[in-house]
Amino acid sequence: MTAPDGATASAEPYTSPTARDAGIFGGPLDAVRVAAYWHAMSSSYAPDASRGLVRFSHHRQHAAALRLCDPWAGQRVLDAGAGSGLLTRLLVDLGCDVTAVDASPAMLAHLRKVTSKVVLSRLEDLALPGDFDAVLAIGVLNFVTTPRDTLRRLCRAVAPGGVLVLQVTEWSAFGLAYWLGYRARGFSPFLFSRRWLVDRAEEEGLVPAGSEHSLPHDLTIGFRRTPRGTVSTIQHSTFQLDRSM
Numbered sequence: 001m002t003a004p005d006g007a008t009a010s011a012e013p014y015t016s017p018t019a020r021d022a023g024i025f026g027g028p029l030d031a032v033r034v035a036a037y038w039h040a041m042s043s044s045y046a047p048d049a050s051r052g053l054v055r056f057s058h059h060r061q062h063a064a065a066l067r068l069c070d071p072w073a074g075q076r077v078l079d080a081g082a083g084s085g086l087l088t089r090l091l092v093d094l095g096c097d098v099t100a101v102d103a104s105p106a107m108l109a110h111l112r113k114v115t116s117k118v119v120l121s122r123l124e125d126l127a128l129p130g131d132f133d134a135v136l137a138i139g140v141l142n143f144v145t146t147p148r149d150t151l152r153r154l155c156r157a158v159a160p161g162g163v164l165v166l167q168v169t170e171w172s173a174f175g176l177a178y179w180l181g182y183r184a185r186g187f188s189p190f191l192f193s194r195r196w197l198v199d200r201a202e203e204e205g206l207v208p209a210g211s212e213h214s215l216p217h218d219l220t221i222g223f224r225r226t227p228r229g230t231v232s233t234i235q236h237s238t239f240q241l242d243r244s245m
């Protein structure tokens, strides 16, 4: 994987038409404000720093992610937007071979204590190989500037038989309440409907494999790439190519 220098703070204006897709709400996202927000949040994500409701929320989210990921010793896992490594540590302790990516240098300072396979990069800027048994994007897709493209590339990083687990703030009444809190901090994350996520994953040859509402505003949803899915991805890509010619 390549991690371009300075990837964490580019203020790329959001111009993609994906924001107007049915099933996706929010944006455009100011990458500099998002980076500043997560920098400020990094101390509360320090291992053992969280208490009360924050700790409870992390526990619920990570338990749901682990159920859908079904980890095993030696599983090659990409933890995309790994933060301080709270979930990464659980995976490492279970024997998984984890590569952890995050855009925040402050989060990475914690993450490096958990695994040596750490990449500082925005997901938007990262070239990913397609050989992970599990790709986890827990609490991060809402904050990328190009969600459709980023989700497509996360899907393509899943090896045949592997799983993708997404945890997002959903486009729902609870999700909107959460979104208003971010608006008050000066930025506008994306919210996603379940349908939008399923449609994008199916376009890439992944099939839904379970979901949970770990918290009222959160959707944790798993997908699996079947061998048949691998074939249909190739067919879909060919079809797209044909249409663009």
Ligand SMILES: C[S@@+](CC[C@H](N)C(=O)[O-])C[C@H]1O[C@@H](n2cnc3c(N)ncnc32)[C@H](O)[C@@H]1O
Binding pocket: 034, 038, 039, 061, 080, 081, 082, 083, 084, 085, 086, 087, 101, 102, 103, 104, 107, 121, 122, 123, 124, 137, 138, 139, 140, 143, 144, 145
């Ligand atoms: C809600 S935290 C989740 C952390 C971790 N996945 C967990 O469950 O504990 C979101 C993380 O996404 C990272 N992030 C936000 N935008 C990102 C981007 N565009 N590329 C990579 N990481 C990003 C932030 O730095 C932060 O660490």
